[in-house]
Amino acid sequence: MLSQTDYRRGSGPPRLDRSKRKSKTVNSFPRALFAFCLFTFAFAWSCTTKPTDMRTLVPADSLIYLETNDLVAALQPIIDNHAFIKAAKTKPDISALKGIQVAVTVSGFEMTEEKLTDEHSLGRVQPRFVAIVETHAWNWQAVAFAESQIGSFVMDAYRSDVAQEKIEKHGGTWFTWTANDERKAFALVIDSLIYFGNDEPAIEKCLAVKRGEADSIIKTGKIAPAESTTIAAGYVSRDGMAQISSLVSLSMAAKTQGEPEVQSAIAGILPQLLRGTMSEVKWVASTTAARVEDRYSITSPDEIARVLSETLTPTGRTDRTLFDLVPDDILSVTSYDLAKPNVAWRSLLLTSKTLADPVPGSLIGEFGIAFAESYGIRDPELFLSGVGPSIVTGNIDQNSEKPVVIASVVIAPNVRAAIDPELKLDKALSDEFGVEVLRAPDGDLAAAFFDGKVITGDAEAVLACLRSRAADRTMGKSPAKVDLLATGASAASMSVDKEIAPAIASVMFQTEPGVVVSASVYTTETRFTRAGIERRVTSDFGLIGWIIAQLAES
Numbered sequence: 001m002l003s004q005t006d007y008r009r010g011s012g013p014p015r016l017d018r019s020k021r022k023s024k025t026v027n028s029f030p031r032a033l034f035a036f037c038l039f040t041f042a043f044a045w046s047c048t049t050k051p052t053d054m055r056t057l058v059p060a061d062s063l064i065y066l067e068t069n070d071l072v073a074a075l076q077p078i079i080d081n082h083a084f085i086k087a088a089k090t091k092p093d094i095s096a097l098k099g100i101q102v103a104v105t106v107s108g109f110e111m112t113e114e115k116l117t118d119e120h121s122l123g124r125v126q127p128r129f130v131a132i133v134e135t136h137a138w139n140w141q142a143v144a145f146a147e148s149q150i151g152s153f154v155m156d157a158y159r160s161d162v163a164q165e166k167i168e169k170h171g172g173t174w175f176t177w178t179a180n181d182e183r184k185a186f187a188l189v190i191d192s193l194i195y196f197g198n199d200e201p202a203i204e205k206c207l208a209v210k211r212g213e214a215d216s217i218i219k220t221g222k223i224a225p226a227e228s229t230t231i232a233a234g235y236v237s238r239d240g241m242a243q244i245s246s247l248v249s250l251s252m253a254a255k256t257q258g259e260p261e262v263q264s265a266i267a268g269i270l271p272q273l274l275r276g277t278m279s280e281v282k283w284v285a286s287t288t289a290a291r292v293e294d295r296y297s298i299t300s301p302d303e304i305a306r307v308l309s310e311t312l313t314p315t316g317r318t319d320r321t322l323f324d325l326v327p328d329d330i331l332s333v334t335s336y337d338l339a340k341p342n343v344a345w346r347s348l349l350l351t352s353k354t355l356a357d358p359v360p361g362s363l364i365g366e367f368g369i370a371f372a373e374s375y376g377i378r379d380p381e382l383f384l385s386g387v388g389p390s391i392v393t394g395n396i397d398q399n400s401e402k403p404v405v406i407a408s409v410v411i412a413p414n415v416r417a418a419i420d421p422e423l424k425l426d427k428a429l430s431d432e433f434g435v436e437v438l439r440a441p442d443g444d445l446a447a448a449f450f451d452g453k454v455i456t457g458d459a460e461a462v463l464a465c466l467r468s469r470a471a472d473r474t475m476g477k478s479p480a481k482v483d484l485l486a487t488g489a490s491a492a493s494m495s496v497d498k499e500i501a502p503a504i505a506s507v508m509f510q511t512e513p514g515v516v517v518s519a520s521v522y523t524t525e526t527r528f529t530r531a532g533i534e535r536r537v538t539s540d541f542g543l544i545g546w547i548i549a550q551l552a553e554s
Helices: 029-039 071-079 082-087 139-158 200-210 238-255 260-277 302-311 320-325 341-355 364-373 380-385 412-418 427-433 459-471 479-485 500-508 542-550
Strands: 003-007 064-068 101-115 121-134 162-169 172-179 184-190 193-197 230-236 280-288 291-299 332-337 387-395 403-409 436-439 445-450 453-458 491-497 520-528 532-539
Touching (some): 071 542, 082 500, 139 172, 230 542, 238 260, 320 453, 320 479, 332 479, 341 380, 341 387
Antiparallel strands (some): 162 172, 184 193, 230 280, 403 453, 520 532
């Protein structure tokens, strides 16, 4: 028997009325996927079964794999956070989701082009994914949920009315939703499992794994069983990194304002650098002290890992006096601890050149110089040869357009010779602050020398540092903030985000209007090992919260 339901206005089961929604751009399937996972099976009755090893249901050649063995454990730290509570109209009760397991596999990406005008178009990247949900509920409940609810999610995702087909297939109940433009979504309910995705062959491949006809991701040995403290985990394969590298590079090139040659160079070089330094990525999320800790283990090729671990070695001794020059309200700050900063810089450039083709590789040095120029530095290697192992960079602008670097001067002639020669003594500013201040004729760049320290970069940022020092309002007066950056890592950063909490609230529940949300602070530590790169990010919402925030309406 085949049944068909038409989800058009004025007919079919209850659904969201698109004509009454705000006219905003909505991300496609990721938003529906989150909604699907969030509201899966808030039923009054459910059967109780032992947890399923979700790895046994996912193909071995998955490009990306994500899992959580308890939706409540994954989402609770987010909705318990004070910033979320303040931003949302209500605090949701997600207790009905306890024990629900979710695994997501991405088998590939499709890029489409949407023509906006005759001259402009918008590129969209569509992952081919399957979300597998172990509901631990009765089959009739799973079928009822799919039939009455998922169609609405698909309609929201595709911004279109959808027609629904329901048949018996693959030993379960199969649903197909078709949008007005013929885009399709699929779901299969077998026992307590729901397979939901936008690619029918991908679902069939997962079923082959379930039947034992294809290897599961366990076979790769890349994903260990989840520990009791883990709230979510993930893995990106070598092939997945290659595809993501290309997509990220195209996105960055498109956002670059410059000549087509520059965009082409970025699109050509960046994928090679990313693929050459990052082979695989493992991710584990856990909770600690009412915050979320995300750990990333990035595998690098042996030679690359060896070079980076030897040349980006930390001393383990952070120069805390540098923070006496950092404004206490700075939006982002990074502390570098490098035994030999100039050697580290040279190592990064040479390694990058070996990974890129000869012609694009020759541009890497130019990119490095262009990057340093935003800090008022003409010769970055010479500058780094004249400063101490501790270096602090910061930005006072939300869009990261007003950078500054602070360091101790060890070899003064090297540092001064490396500074942009257009920076000249500004007597008025020097008298105002009682230190030597240099400034460019156009006023965009500045540098200051005093007490064996140098501050250089965007003029507004440099002056902000000097004013904070004069007013005694610096990070150095907040030992707790400094301790977050004195980690013994090669690099540690701290950033302030005032937008993520309301963005998450707008996806999960309606945002409370007019609320001034408290800032969310997150820290990142980066270490280089013989195996690759280790990163630890501690934040209020974690990677899961960040993903949810990306699904917010723009």
